[in-house]
Amino acid sequence: MKLRKPLRYLRNLILIFFLSSIGAVIIYRFVPVYVTPLMVIRSVQQVFSGEKLICKHTWVPFDKISPNLPMAVIASEDNRFASHNGFDMVEIKKAMKENETRKRKRGASTISQQTAKNVFLWPKSSWVRKGFEVYFTFLIETFWSKERIMTVYLNSIEMGNGIYGAQAAAKYKFKTTAAKLTRGQCALIAATLPNPIRFDSAHPSPYIQRRQGQILRLMNLVPKFPPVEKKETPQKKKKK
Numbered sequence: 001m002k003l004r005k006p007l008r009y010l011r012n013l014i015l016i017f018f019l020s021s022i023g024a025v026i027i028y029r030f031v032p033v034y035v036t037p038l039m040v041i042r043s044v045q046q047v048f049s050g051e052k053l054i055c056k057h058t059w060v061p062f063d064k065i066s067p068n069l070p071m072a073v074i075a076s077e078d079n080r081f082a083s084h085n086g087f088d089m090v091e092i093k094k095a096m097k098e099n100e101t102r103k104r105k106r107g108a109s110t111i112s113q114q115t116a117k118n119v120f121l122w123p124k125s126s127w128v129r130k131g132f133e134v135y136f137t138f139l140i141e142t143f144w145s146k147e148r149i150m151t152v153y154l155n156s157i158e159m160g161n162g163i164y165g166a167q168a169a170a171k172y173k174f175k176t177t178a179a180k181l182t183r184g185q186c187a188l189i190a191a192t193l194p195n196p197i198r199f200d201s202a203h204p205s206p207y208i209q210r211r212q213g214q215i216l217r218l219m220n221l222v223p224k225f226p227p228v229e230k231k232e233t234p235q236k237k238k239k240k
Helices: 004-028 037-048 068-077 089-098 111-120 127-143 146-156 166-174 183-192 206-219
Strands: 158-160
Touching: 004 111, 004 127, 037 111, 068 111, 068 146, 068 183, 068 206, 111 127, 111 146, 146 166, 158 166, 158 183, 166 183, 183 206
Parallel strands: none
Antiparallel strands: none
């Protein structure tokens, strides 16, 4: 009898979590993501460390972002983004094998996983967060299109100190707009994404310039995103 009440509370909490998380994912399928947990965490860190509060972010739709930018991040971060279900098993297996001998472990997070983490979770890695990341990745792959996932990713990803998303990066790094970013600028932004606080796309180090060159070459090899739909040719009328 004593256990019934706690179990009922636990059941209700689990039910509330599932309903609210699914609801949030469905809402964000249509509504812009203006604030993410990372933005809040970084702002709090700045305040407590006595730094100037910097949080630059402007949401823009997919058609207002240079088509070079999704190609650059796919080339840099997730070559099979358009075809996998949120988890790249090829890269996961590669990472597991390499990590058997590597001192510095490498991950295999996809753009979908990074989007789930950026929008719904916290940045610090742990097994608990990874579990939630898998759950939210499954949800966004279920309810969102690949184009929506890419749109949210390009609008929410950290691209510098207090700079989030393509529009803010374009403005404060290159004095332009997200729509007018050049191929080279997009490759520079993608090159810094593993550590955008350490690396500056506006003032690239020799290492970032080398990465830029690699990404530019890969951009010619990865499938175009979004995929170009084949136009159906009208069937010829059969002669009577």
